[in-house]
Amino acid sequence: MPTQTFYNLPKNKKKNIENVAIKLINDLGYDKTTVSDIVKACQIPRGSFYQYFDNKFDLFSYLLESKQQEEMTFIKPLYEDLAGEAFIDLYKDFVQASLDFARQHLDVYQLGFQLYQTHDETVNDMRQHMEEKKLDIYRDLLTQDVENGYLKAGVNVDVLAKLLYAFNVKELYHLIYEGGTDREILDLTTCMIDIIKYGVKKEGS
Amino acid sequence: MPTQTFYNLPKNKKKNIENVAIKLINDLGYDKTTVSDIVKACQIPRGSFYQYFDNKFDLFSYLLESKQQEEMTFIKPLYEDLAGEAFIDLYKDFVQASLDFARQHLDVYQLGFQLYQTHDETVNDMRQHMEEKKLDIYRDLLTQDVENGYLKAGVNVDVLAKLLYAFNVKELYHLIYEGGTDREILDLTTCMIDIIKYGVKKEGS
Amino acid sequence: MPTQTFYNLPKNKKKNIENVAIKLINDLGYDKTTVSDIVKACQIPRGSFYQYFDNKFDLFSYLLESKQQEEMTFIKPLYEDLAGEAFIDLYKDFVQASLDFARQHLDVYQLGFQLYQTHDETVNDMRQHMEEKKLDIYRDLLTQDVENGYLKAGVNVDVLAKLLYAFNVKELYHLIYEGGTDREILDLTTCMIDIIKYGVKKEGS
Amino acid sequence: MPTQTFYNLPKNKKKNIENVAIKLINDLGYDKTTVSDIVKACQIPRGSFYQYFDNKFDLFSYLLESKQQEEMTFIKPLYEDLAGEAFIDLYKDFVQASLDFARQHLDVYQLGFQLYQTHDETVNDMRQHMEEKKLDIYRDLLTQDVENGYLKAGVNVDVLAKLLYAFNVKELYHLIYEGGTDREILDLTTCMIDIIKYGVKKEGS
C-alpha cells in the first residue's frame, strides 16, 4: 500500500508516476526494472520513491490492484446478468469485453502479464491468488449452466473451468500481448468453444 | 554451447557438474542461482566455470537441451507408432509416459519448469521455440486422427492442439511439480479429454 | 538549545514531546532513533521539529540538561548538609538517594546512559563535561572529610574520587539499568565502601 | 572470521589491510568507519572486501581477536607465575606490562577502546564477553591471594575484582588513550592500590 504521502500528491504527478512506472515495467519486466530506473524516468528523487512506496513490490501491487479494480468495474456487469443465456454461449462476449477493456487500457492490461514473467516470490503468490479468484468465477457460472440445463449433467465443472482458463492465459493473453487483432482473437475463441461444446470425436468411430 | 574443454572432462566430473547445477537451479530458481552457488556446490574453481561455459545461461540451455533429448528418446517411440489407434484416445497414455519419465528424472524434468519462471529474454525465446516444437507434434498427430476418420472432419486441428497444450502446461505441469499423485494427474487428464471428445453441451438445449 | 518557538509551545505539548522523545531514545538508543521516529511518535510535522530544535543532537542535549537539573534539585540538599557526618560514611545514602530518584524518573535517568553508548563527538564532549562536574563534587566532599579528620591525612583525594566514580559508572549504573533490586545495589555499594575504608591487606602480611 | 581468500593473500597485502583498517577505525570510530572508507584507504576494490570478510564486524572482530592473542602472549607469563608474591602487590607490574605492550602496539591497543565507543549490538556483546573473561582472571588471582593469606579472609573477591577493573577501564585506559606518560599512569595505579590495600579511614574516627 502506498503511503498517505503518495495519495496526497497532486493528481497529475501521481498519474505521471503511475504511467511511467507501468510503461517501464511492461518494457523491461518487473524483475529487470530497478528503482533507479523508475526514479530516473519519473524524474523524482530517489528518496521520494521510498516516501511513496515501501519498495518496488509495493508499487507493483498497487498498480496491479488499480488495474484489477478498473477491469472488474468494466466487466462485472456482464457476469451478473446473463439474461437467461448460458455462460458457455456468452463466453465469446466476455472475451470481447476483455478485449475492449484491454484495447482501452493496454498499458495497464499488459501489466497483468508481468505476473507470469517473474520469479519474485511475492508476485507469484499474488498471481496464484488472483488466478484462484478468477477460477472461482468460472466455476460458479458453469455450475449455473449445469443447473439451468445448458450443460450435460455429468460435466466436471472444475476441470472445464480450468480448461477454459488455461487456454485463456496461455493463448489469448499471449495473442493480445503480441498484438493480435480482435478478429484473430475472437475466431480463436469461437473455435475453441466449439470444440468444447460439441466435442471433436466423430460419432461411431 | 559448452566449450570443448567441458566435453573433454572425465565423464563423472561432467555428470557431477550437471547434476549439482540442476539441483541448485531447481531449488533456487534460475535467476536466484548464482555462479558462486554453482562453483561452490560443484567444488570447481570459479575460473573453470567460464572455461566450460560462456556464462550462466550457456550452462542452463545446455542442461535443458540434454533434458529434451533424454525425454525425446524416451517418448518418441510412442508417437511414432500409434498402432492403429487414435492419438486422442491414446493421449492419456502419453501423459502416463511423460509421468513415468518425470518420476524417473524428476530433477531433469523440473528444470523445464524454470522456463516459465524467468524473464531472461534468451530463456523466453528458448521456451517459445520448444513450445512450437511440441505443438507441431500435436498438430501432426491430430491431423492424422482427422485423416483416419477418428475426429470430425471440420475440427480445427491447430486450436485443438493449443487447447491440449495449454492445459498440459498450466494444469498438468503444475500438478506434477506440486507433487500430485499419478492417479490425480491421470484422472484430471481423462476428465479433460472426455470434455474435448464428447463436448459439454446438452443436446437440444 | 531549543528555539524560542519551542519554549512558546503550550506546556502539555512541550511535555509530550519531551516524554515521547525520551522514551524513544531510551528504547532504541540515541544513534538508532531517527527524526522520523520522533516526529511520528510525537505526532508533530517533520518541519516543526526543525523549528523547535536545530537538529537531533540539540534535542538530546536539551533533554539531558533538563534531567541533570531535576536530578540535582533532588540530590543537592544531601550534599550540602552532611550534618556532621563523613561523606564516606554517608556514601551509601547518596547511592540510595540516587536510586530513589532513578526509580521515580526511570526514563529520565536512563537517558544518561545514552551518553555512554554513542560515538557522536558532541555527545562525548558533553559526557566528559558532566563527569568532570560530578568528580568535582566528590573531590570537594572528600577533601572536607580529610579536613574533618574522617580520612587519613595522606589520602589522595583525586584518586579516591575517581575510584568511587569509576565503580559508580561501571557497576552501579549498569546494575540499575539492568534492573537490579535496591538490595543488590546497596549491598554492592556497602561492600565496595568497606574495602575502600578499611583496605584489604591482611596486617602483617 | 575472514574467508580463506583473505588468509591466502600475500602477507604484506594482508598486513597492509589490517594496519590501514585499524588506523581508520581508531581515527573515525567503529561506527563512523564505512566499508567505503576502508576499501578506499586500502586501495582494494569494494568487491574484494566482501571476498575477504563477511561484513564490517567480521573485520573488526578479527582485528580485535588478533590483538587479544598478541596481548595474551605478552602478558600471560606474568599471571601464571606470581613467584610467591601477592597479586595485589604485583598489580602495578601488570599495569606496567600492559603499558609496555600498549606502547609497542599502540594502534592495535587503541582498537580495544572502540569496544566502549560503539552502539553496535554485536560489538557490545563482544565487549561484555571480553570483560567477563578479564574479570574471571582477576577473581582467580585475588582468590589465590586470600588463600595464601595475603588478603583479609573476609574480603569480597568479586567486588574487589570489579573495583580494580572499573578503575582500569575508566581511568587507566582513558589515560593511555589520551597520551598519558608511563609515570602518570603508574603513579595513579600505585595510589589507587594503596587506597585499596590499606583503606582510607582514619583509625579511631
Next chain:
DNA sequence: CATGAATGAGTCTTCATTCAT
C-alpha cells in the same frame, strides 16, 4: 588448463535536513 583473486557497476534502502506553501 586450472585456479582463485580482482573488479566495479549496480542493487535496495535510510535519513538528516531543507524547501515551498
Next chain:
DNA sequence: AATGAATGAAGACTCATTCAT
C-alpha cells in the same frame, strides 16, 4: 508558525565476469 513534500548523499552488500599466474 505549521506543515509535509523534496532531496540526494551515503550506507551495506551482490554478482557476473575478467585477469593474472
